[in-house]
Amino acid sequence: MLAKTLGVAAAALLAFSASSLAADIAAGKRVAVRCASCHSFAEGKNELGPSLFGVVGRKAGAMANFAYSPAMKNSAIVWTADNLDAYLGGPKALVLGNHMGYQGVTKEGDRADLIAYLATLK
Ligand code: HEC
Incomplete structure (x- = not known):
């Protein structure tokens, strides 16, 4: 009985960690709300x-x-997923x-979801 319960718990845990690894576009859209005070997601619309x-x-x-600041203008960076993650x-x-003027998105999973969402904006 105990072994069976533990087995179920382990399976649930595995399912949870697997889903937390895959980037979630819907979750990323919710993270993007944090950017919306300064950024638009519409084409060509700067705020x-x-x-x-x-x-x-x-x-x-x-x-x-x-x-742009001279720093951004001259950075020679391309916004790949890796560079966005670092930025x-x-x-x-x-x-x-x-x-x-933004402190950043501290949780790695939130950043992955956010970048997956940003990649859909094209
Ligand atoms: C307080 C306002 C503010 C918030 C909040 C903010 N940003 Fe920004 N962001 C800016 C400004 C201003 C710049 C331009 C920086 C420069 O020129 O040095 C910028 C630049 C950027 C760039 C570079 C874009 C380019 O064209 O090179 C990216 C990418 C970016 N922000 C993503 C985000 C994301 C994603 C979020 C939310 C998690 C976010 N920002 C939140 C103000 C903000």
Whole structure:
């Protein structure tokens, strides 16, 4: 009886860790609410921050009509999933002197979900 209960618990745990590894677009959309005070997700629409539509695969500092910091403009970064993960984990660390006044998304799983969502905006 106990062994059976433990078996069920272990199976539940495995199912949980498997699902937490896969990026979840719907969950990422909820994380993206944290960006919406400064960023629009609509094409070409800059606000306090540049539009995040099509950001995955875009060169940093490339939106026309947005006044980027020199640090961002000259960073020569392309927003791959890896670079986005590093930037969103610590905005000040990846692009020294950039102007994004945001402390970052601390949870790795949240960042993975968020980047999966951003990748759908194209
Ligand atoms: C307080 C406002 C603010 C918040 C909140 C914010 N950002 Fe930003 N973000 C900015 C600003 C301003 C810039 C431009 C930085 C620069 O030019 O140095 C920027 C730049 C960026 C860039 C670079 C885009 C490009 O075109 O090169 C990305 C990517 C980005 N933000 C993603 C995010 C994401 C994802 C979130 C939410 C988790 C977020 N930001 C939250 C203000 C914000």
